[in-house]
Amino acid sequence: MRGRFAPTPSGRMHLGNVFAALVAWLSARAEGGEMVLRIEDLDPRAASHERAELLIDDLRWLGLDWDEGPLWQSGRAALYDEAIARLDAAGLTYPCFCSRAELHAASAPHASDGTPVYAGTCRGLSAEEVARRSAVRPPATRLRVPEVGDPAGTIEFSDLAYGPQREVLARECGDFLVRRSDGVVAYQLAVVVDDALMGVTQVVRGRDLLGSCARQTYLAGLLGWEAPEYGHVPLLVAPDGRRLSKRDRDLDLGVLRERGVRPERVVGVLAGALGLAEKGWEGPAAELVGTFSWERVAAHRDDVVCDAEFLAKLLG
Ligand code: GLU
Secondary structure, X not given: OEEEEOOOOOOOOEHHHHHHHHHHHHHHHHOOOEEEEEEOOOOOOOXXXXXXXXXXXXXXXXXXXXXXXXXXXXXXXXXXXXXXXHHHHOOOEEXXXXXXXXXXXXXXXXXXXXXXXXXXXXXXXXXXXXXXXXXXXXXXXEEOOOOOOOHHHEEEEEEOOOEEEEEEHHHHOOOEEEEOOOOOEOHHHHHHHHHHHOOOOEEEEEHHHHHHHHHHHHHHHHOOOOOOEEEEEOOEEOOOOOEOOOOOXXXXXXXXXXXXXXXXXXXXXXXXXXXXXXOOOOOOHHHHHHHOOHHHHHHOOOOEEOOHHHHHHHHO
């Protein structure tokens, strides 16, 4: 059993990231499993080495350790290229010239993560058309998904916290990107390659990525790998229901650490919200390994509202 931390160094770790990291670590350690650390610094515009070092330091500060890594996605381009070449060779990909504006055309339905369901616009371009358009701007690369009605395009799995899931790829995302037009490998592709090559058997992350599982499971299958088991954790939301993000600076670990909040408190408050610790308990994550269970997480899977009471518990 192998779990992983897979932070994107686009900002300081915020409480939502800590939530997922804590559960990933507890779940792996409770089964006597290993953890690997992968820095998702694929996008050169969003990632910085300095922020990655801060993420690594935050994990240590929280008492969450790992057995392998850090591996940096920025150093793994050859592995992603090789996987895309295999999909190309199988005739499963095609170049796509659609602009962002075309993709977001008002009429397009959207997948649960906000990506427009791809209408298949570039599916049937002739070789001449591809050559003509490539001379103007470089294309992105899309993966063809099975037509509605083809059972190969229906993905079913059971999430450790959110239970049985079912997605029809053609209906809920359509043909999806494996490489962007600027040459950067798509998140979906990189995650699948890395999880498989790093021997990851269990993926734990925020429930905003629940809708990516079908694409990732499908891709893993095409590449000849078994998909990992998935467990998603609730999101932390502001009192108005908006999801907390890296923009909410006041709940990032940089600010909390500066304010003198101890790791035992952070672990205690988050574990309490998931029913993994008694309310008011504070302590090291290691003390929760013995009693961790997914049944408890599943029973507390509503999003956690960071209201005044929550902040008072955190800031003391
Ligand atoms: N890198 C992503 C993040 O920081 C997580 C990706 C994943 O867990 O699959 O939100």
